[in-house]
Amino acid sequence: MRASSDIEQAVRAYGDAVWRACLLYLRPADAEDAFQDTFLKYALRDTPFNDDGHVKAWLLRVAINTCKDILKAARNSNESVDEMAEQGREGELGAADDRAALELAEVLGTLDSLGDPPKTQLYLALYEGYTAREISQMTGMPVGTVYSWISRGKKRLREALS
Structure with missing residues (x-):
């Protein structure tokens, strides 16, 4: 298991990128779960990485795969994936009122x-x-x-x- 300082550093350095990747696939509530699962997997992975770029790439790949797993589970439970995605988009747009x-x-x-x-x-x-x-x-x-x-x-x- 990684030291808490390593985990905190990874969240500070790559948390925004992982969060954006999760939101690309899921509504915010499910994106939070995927985000947490991604960093939990990072915390439990004890093997070293070659460099910081490898850490970021690994985190993004794990986040995307975690999101896909959540979507598969939703499909298997007969929840509409389109409905999940639409709810996520509405949540993002609710507070966003500027053109950009x-x-x-x-x-x-x-x-x-x-x-x-x-x-x-x-x-x-x-x-x-x-x-x-x-x-x-x-x-x-x-x-x-x-x-x-x-x-x-x-x-x-x-x-x-x-």
Whole structure:
């Protein structure tokens, strides 16, 4: 188990990125669960990481997989995934009244509607700033496939937003 200071440092350094990734997939209440599960898994993982970039990549991959597991569980319990996502979007927009927040919410909602792939690849490239090579390592996809999904995703995102 990791020291509490290591866990606190990881939450300070990468908590915002993990939270945004969770909100991309889930409504806020479920995103909180995924966020906590992600850092719990980090706390319980005792093996060292190569560097800080590897820690962030690992946390984001675990967060995304945790969110997908929550969505699968919701599907298996017959709860509408679309309903879950819609409730999440409404919660985000309730307090957001300025134009930039509404535009961001529209982009995130549209990104969410693209499905996966390319949702994960686009999120990691556009919002987290990862290169295709880094995304390839995180997702286990060939680099060329990542480039293709990012390109297709950008095109579909542009079409959906215009």
